[in-house]
Amino acid sequence: MHRLQEEKNQSSDEIDLRYVIDRIGAGFSNLFARIRYVMRVVLKRSLLMMLFLLLGAGISYGIYYVTKPYFTSSMTLMLANIRNEFIEDQLNKLSLMVAEENFEAVADRLDISPAAAQRIKEMSFSNLDADRVEEDSVLTGSPFRIQLSLYDRELFESMEPALTNYLENNRYFAKQKRIKQRQVENMVSKLKGEISSIDSMKTNVSEPKGPVNGFIYGQPIDPTNLYRESILMYKEQVKLEADLEKLDNVEIVTGFVPRLRPTGPSLIKYLAIGAIISFIIGTIIALNLESKKRRKSL
Structure with a gap:
């Protein structure tokens, strides 16, 4: 009994699936038949369709002509x-x-x-x-x-x-820029003072004008160290001064390219859109005319 019920259910499923497939096939057949009918009407009314295409192209060209180039x-x-x-x-x-x-x-x-x-x-x-x-x-x-x-x-x-x-x-970017600018300028000013002080020390060591004991802050004066420290400070000063030139938050990498010819509007694009719209309108009118003709003949 149970086996008979399963076979019955299976048979019912097969029938339902076949019905769905048949309906899908019938739908596609109707669609293709409708498309063939529309194409026959379009070919039959080719003169009318040509007039609509020419009218659409003319209107599209007129719109293109009055549209400002950019x-x-x-x-x-x-x-x-x-x-x-x-x-x-x-x-x-x-x-x-x-x-x-x-x-x-x-x-x-x-x-x-x-x-x-x-x-x-x-x-x-x-x-x-x-x-x-x-x-x-x-x-x-x-x-x-x-x-x-x-x-x-x-x-x-x-x-x-x-x-x-x-x-x-x-406002936020400008404020951050001013803060960083003050910091860098203060550092540059500080370094300039230190470098000036070291330069004075180098002058005193190389050209003493009075008794020199050879010691500063309890350490012997080494002209080589003074020159080395002066160079390091000067390099730091140059680096900071370069940073001052790069404080902008936004910098141009590549600018706008000068254009000789306009980018748009595109005549081909306007004509294509006009042709599509006029074709659709012409097809609708042709189908209506054909439908009226068929009704009169009945």
Whole structure:
């Protein structure tokens, strides 16, 4: 009895599976039949379709002709030892203002004229080392790229200092820069005083003007040690003075490349989109005409 029940269940499952397969096959058959019908109608109404394609191409070319050309270029910046997400937050706000066409705010932030701000079409940015850092790690001091699309290619030259100053003038970054600058300048001033003192000692040792006992602070004077110490201090001073030149939190690695030809709009892209839209509209109208013709013939 139990065996008969299992065979009955198995037979029922096979019937259900066959039914599903048959329905799927019928669905594909109907789909292919519908596609063949649409293609027959399109070929039958080829003149109508050609008119719609020509109309779509003409409209697309007209839109392309009146669309302002734009130029796209990118610059790469290197950060100091600061978190990249701080820079991302600043650039996100600037990108939002550009997207919202808030040109007065953009001009104020970048310290450019409102007319120049209106020539900015789009701005985007990306971290170059984002894929090299683990998800639970903080990206710090990594280079990043800013891509800018402008309606005026001459504006790229002034946008480089405008963007770097915008990032550099962040209140937090500016404060940290001033603190570090004071520290380095104090160290340089201290080293200059020490070097001047050692130079005086070397002069006294090499050209004594009175009785010299040969001892300073209970130790014999060794001119060689004085010269060695002076050189070490001078090297440290030169290093710190070089550090003063590198206190900027943001430095340009590669600037915007001057563009001679516009990046867009693309005529081929406009024509392709126009052709697709006009083909779809023409197909719908052709199917409606064919449907009306069939109903009249019945």
